[in-house]
Amino acid sequence: MKQTQSGETRSPAKNARLVWAGLGLIVILAALYGAYAILFKPSGADLKRLARGDMAKLAVVEKPAPQPIAAQGPDGRAVNLSDFKGDVVLVNLWATWCAPCVKEMPTLARLQARYAGRGVKVLAISLDKGPEDIAKAKTFIADKAPLQFYHGDYALAFSITPPAEGLPTTLVFDRSGREQARLSGGADWSGDDAAAVIDRLLAQKS
Secondary structure (H helix, E strand, O other), X not given: OEEOOOOOEEOHHHHHHHHHHHHHHHHHHHHHHHHHHHHHOOOXXXXXXXXXXXXXXXXXXXXXXXXXXXXXOOOOOEEEHHHHOOOXXXXXXXXXXXXXXXXXXXXXXXXXXHOOOOOEEEEEEEOOOOHHHHHHHHXXXXXXXXXXXXXXXXXXXXXXXXXXXXXXXXXXXXXOOOEEEEEEOOOOOOOHHHHHHHHHHHOOOO
8 A cells, every 4th residue: 555645545456547547538638639630630741641643743732821813703703712711622724725734624523523512612714815715715614514614814823832833733722721732734633532632621620
């Protein structure tokens, strides 16, 4: 038997129970912290682990931040990234003269259809110049439902930080409008590899 400073006598069995209770509390707190990190604060390391398969070229942004995304919407009115706050947003910069852009667009359409009504928005922003090319881009997007036509000035590719390396470039934003990842070049966005990235960000609370 062991006597405490207050005069209380504790048996070895009681001491052991206290130790196990303390360890149990630590385990519970660790589990709660892990769940919180997964559900509320996805880290860059989490997304890096998802950069595989079709998403192998996905580059995680180390310091997530908003970007100056502005374009002309389907109705001709100006839209900004902030208009879609609360959604996971993919901003795809493309042009009709860009072969990889044309190739990947149907996969972005399938991704948008897959997440219909689930808080995911694909903004395929055409950077085509001139009336003829813009009209061509509108016609091209018209049969890529549920995508809609968005148009931006080519300067948009250089106004983001860092500037786009080329087209296509896809910026992935979380629900609060911060860029979390970027993919330069074409990719297949219709498969499970892309879905894993989107699902990870959907789990994050804004």
